[in-house]
Amino acid sequence: xxxxxxxxxxxxxxxxxxxxxxxxxxxxxxxxxxxxxxxxxxxxxxxxxxxxxxxxxxxxxxxxxxxxxxxxxxxxxxxxxxxxxxxxxxxxxxxxxxxxxxxxxxxxxxxxxxxxxxxxxxxxxxxxxxxxxxxxxxxxxxxxxxxxxxxxxxxxxxxxxxxxxxxxxxxxxxxxxxxxx
Amino acid sequence: xxxxxxxxxxxxxxxxxxxxxxxxxxxxxxxxxxxxxxxxxxxxxxxxxxxxxxxxxxxxxxxxxxxxxxxxxxxxxxxxxxxxxxxxxxxxxxxxxxxxxxxxxxxxxxxxxxxxxxxxxxxxxxxxxxxxxxxxx
Numbered sequence: 001x002x003x004x005x006x007x008x009x010x011x012x013x014x015x016x017x018x019x020x021x022x023x024x025x026x027x028x029x030x031x032x033x034x035x036x037x038x039x040x041x042x043x044x045x046x047x048x049x050x051x052x053x054x055x056x057x058x059x060x061x062x063x064x065x066x067x068x069x070x071x072x073x074x075x076x077x078x079x080x081x082x083x084x085x086x087x088x089x090x091x092x093x094x095x096x097x098x099x100x101x102x103x104x105x106x107x108x109x110x111x112x113x114x115x116x117x118x119x120x121x122x123x124x125x126x127x128x129x130x131x132x133x134x135x136x137x138x139x140x141x142x143x144x145x146x147x148x149x150x151x152x153x154x155x156x157x158x159x160x161x162x163x164x165x166x167x168x169x170x171x172x173x174x175x176x177x178x179x180x181x
Numbered sequence: 182x183x184x185x186x187x188x189x190x191x192x193x194x195x196x197x198x199x200x201x202x203x204x205x206x207x208x209x210x211x212x213x214x215x216x217x218x219x220x221x222x223x224x225x226x227x228x229x230x231x232x233x234x235x236x237x238x239x240x241x242x243x244x245x246x247x248x249x250x251x252x253x254x255x256x257x258x259x260x261x262x263x264x265x266x267x268x269x270x271x272x273x274x275x276x277x278x279x280x281x282x283x284x285x286x287x288x289x290x291x292x293x294x295x296x297x298x299x300x301x302x303x304x305x306x307x308x309x310x311x312x313x314x315x316x317x318x
Binding site for chain 1: 213
């Protein structure tokens with residue numbers, strides 16, 4: 001009797017982990033690019049090592065990225081970005097925690113491109129602000145990828161400096177592309 | 182004599198102008214950091230992961246933005262979205278490792294190989310992360 005119970009429990013356990021594993025998708029190579037465009041200068045930087053997790057059952061989605069991992073074309077800008085604007089030794093990470101708000105409109109089991117909306121909190125330099133983003137979820141033979149472009153205001157995150165508004169735009173365009181394993 | 186002084190003064194002035202232009206304006210914006218030119222801090226992958234797990238803040242102050250040369254065993258090698266090679270090196274913790282994105286794609290690398298990579302440490306997420314890494318051995 002006890003033996004049967006143990007075996008039954010074991011199978012339940014196995015089934016449970018199986019279903020959890022199917023909901024949870026992750027990647028360690030999500031790509032985050034930001035772009036500042038002004039008449040004087042265009043600035044862009046990319047980080048291709050963001051960690052992202054997506055739960056297709058609850059719609060929970062998060063991203064976490066290392067500030068020092070952003071690569072600029074111009075090495076001096078990268079130095080200023082880390083040392084003056086982002087204070088990356090003090091605030092080494094930036095994080096988005098949120099959820100897909102139109103989960104029911106996305107069929108993760110069927111190939112296609114689905115418009116998606118997300119909302120949550122974005123934390124930069126230790127300051128959290130609510131953000132909303134629109135984008136798309138693409139399903140290709142069971143593989144999930146998402147893409148979103150949204151804007152943030154530099155001053156919302158306490159980023160200050162004489163170049164803001166002059167060579168660095170007040171609003172930055174953020175592009176997120178994430179292909180889940 | 183006066184002419185000589187004038188020529189010397191002009192030469193110094195021109196050299197100074199070119200020097201200032203090069204070091205102040207040209208080099209900082211055009212110079213690209215390359216780990217190949219830097220001497221990396223040598224450490225094994227398990228030791229580096231342990232350093233970050235034990236005390237992330239102190240490990241950040243030692244390794245953040247520094248060139249680090251790491252010896253370790255590849256547990257996973259695969260291309261990222263842009264086609265760059267991503268390697269995960271083994272640590273003593275199955276849940277964490279060292280994630281290196283290589284500067285140049287290399288499809289010959291396979292799980293199980295022991296290699297030495299040098300890259301710039303950007304910090305710790307679920308793994309210690311290295312960017313712009315090159316294979317040393």
